[in-house]
Amino acid sequence: MVNILIVDDDINILQVVDIHLTESGYNVLQAKDGNEALRILNEQACDLAVVDVMMPFIDGYVLTREIRKKYNLPIILLTAKNQIEDKEEGFRSGTDDYLVKPFEMKELRFRIEALLRRYNKQTDDSIIRLGNITINKNNYEVQNGDRTIILPLKEFELLHFLTSNPMRVFSREHLIEQVWGLDYEGDERTVDVHIKRLRERFSKSTEDFQIKTVRGVGYMLEANPR
Template sequence: MMTNILIVDDDLNILRLVHIHLTEAGYKVIQAKDGMEALDILKTEACDLAVVDLMMPFMDGYELTKAIRNQYDIPVILLTAKNQIEDKERGFQAGTDDYLVKPFEPKELSFRIKALLRRYDHQPDGSIVRVGNTTINKKSYEVKIKDRTFLLPLKEFELLFFLLSNPMQVFSREQLIEQIWGLDYEGDERTVDVHIKRLRERFSQLTDDFQIKTVRGIGYLLEVHRQ
């Protein structure tokens, strides 16, 4: 079955270049010139991944990424002419999975598409993790404890999902940054501590199913208490 890639960019040269390269790589390429057109296409076409330009008329790349995130379970790569850390941060907050700065090598886009499709491929089987009365669902991004449902900020959710999927394993801050924020992340490792602190504050009073422990000098481990 052919993999459908949606390319959204108001620059026709970029559309043409990416179309040629990805078609040669064996993908079916669907093009949109702006965010509104992209959302219309997604209603009727099953796309496996979206490549979204940041600067577009009507709806910018951040807004489109959020809209895709809310409705579809597909990876998003954001294209941008800017290389500012603030833009990257906004992109990741909007829910993008990866980031590519223009001008880029079409081959690099291919690599990133392949890597993301591989990562998303593994999700359906392991998209729900249960520990005691706690259920965490990667498709709906919900955490359920008994009959209560919680929606977490994206990175907190991904951190908790990763730790619950790998209980009783010690991870360094560096490993967690790589897993959750990606290799390109240029922020501080203390980000991990902040997110762990928030998760502890949220769940310590709500459940005894799990506990996130600090392993001195190394990082963190999630301990599971099976009833």
Template sequence: MTNILIVDDDIHILKLVEVHLSEAGYQVFQAQDGIKALSILKNHTCDLAVVDVMMPYMDGYTLTREIRNEYDIPVVLLTAKNQIEDKEQGFQSGTDDYLVKPFEPKELLFRIKALLRRYDKKQDESIIRVGNTIINRKSYEVQIGNQTILLPLKEFELLYYFLSNPMQVFSRDHLIAHIWGLEFEGDERTVDVHVKRLRERFSKLTEDFHIKTVRGIGYLLEAKRS
């Protein structure tokens, strides 16, 4: 079930939003200030936050910045103000959307659904599945069956790039430019060392992919078809 956090010091707004979101099939968590909201986020996985601007202890702009610093979830700001300066401050704090009170609960639902679709797409793009292998760019983890592998950063980025572009041949110079950057002062042997390490790590763990040498050019990754 999708969890939505509602943060507003107006109990009537909390109740109104909870009723409509619950009817739409969402699990709702409520907080009347930013401190309580952060406590809920720490103890529960929430998929989206609806945040009022004017609240005691911590205003909605500050709370939005705190959420953006710690969690990768969309935020909708609620406010009684409709000035362009207030909207600008809201988007500068990191909100994804903005809704002015009074609002129609159905409009809030439409906006929530649109944001969740957008973030689902973003999440999908960060995860690659090949056979029983899952590589997650957000957590920098590689999972093969029940085993989770943490790689050094450059090995992870190299593997992620290969898996994002299966059956494409890349020269060593291209890989250095993409993974290490144009200002990298090493040489192409760096690529060879990292490929060797990836092969040693995964050759006995999975048949889902193989990194092959293309003589005179560089490397390609051959991935198992689903």
């Protein structure tokens, strides 16, 4: 699971960001100031940090520079300031991105996803292998042992997305955005229908993965590669 460190002295922002990112399948670690953030980073590997600029003890600029000295992870700075000088200082400190408060949670999530892709751009995810299952996005085929399966487009894209992010829980809304797009106007229940079809196709023919329902949240693919 992807670990996201959120650093902000505003407890309300910490809680709101935590709720939304957890619903999107991330594991969120909270820090109320820079010292606590550095302690967490020393104890646990993090994949990305979201850092507020205006904090006591160590401000976001200084914290960003400290993170850069020891860790190779993307950083997003949060600030109430929108002056070009403040953005310049942020980027000089080593931040990868900059988001001005107040902000939409969807925008923060999109920026997080973009940075995670950028830092992992050397990984070719067009072909995914789970035991005897091979999911090939180059030709949109699924190979189950010596059997080739051609899925309807959205079933394939849903399966590819879930297998690209095993052991992460995704809400129906998030799956709609990723597979059907932001302009989709249909019902979220279409996710349930497609999940049911994927289960019917693979539950009896492979033990390499299972798509599990996480009650009250959404779905998660559990990989069991041999």
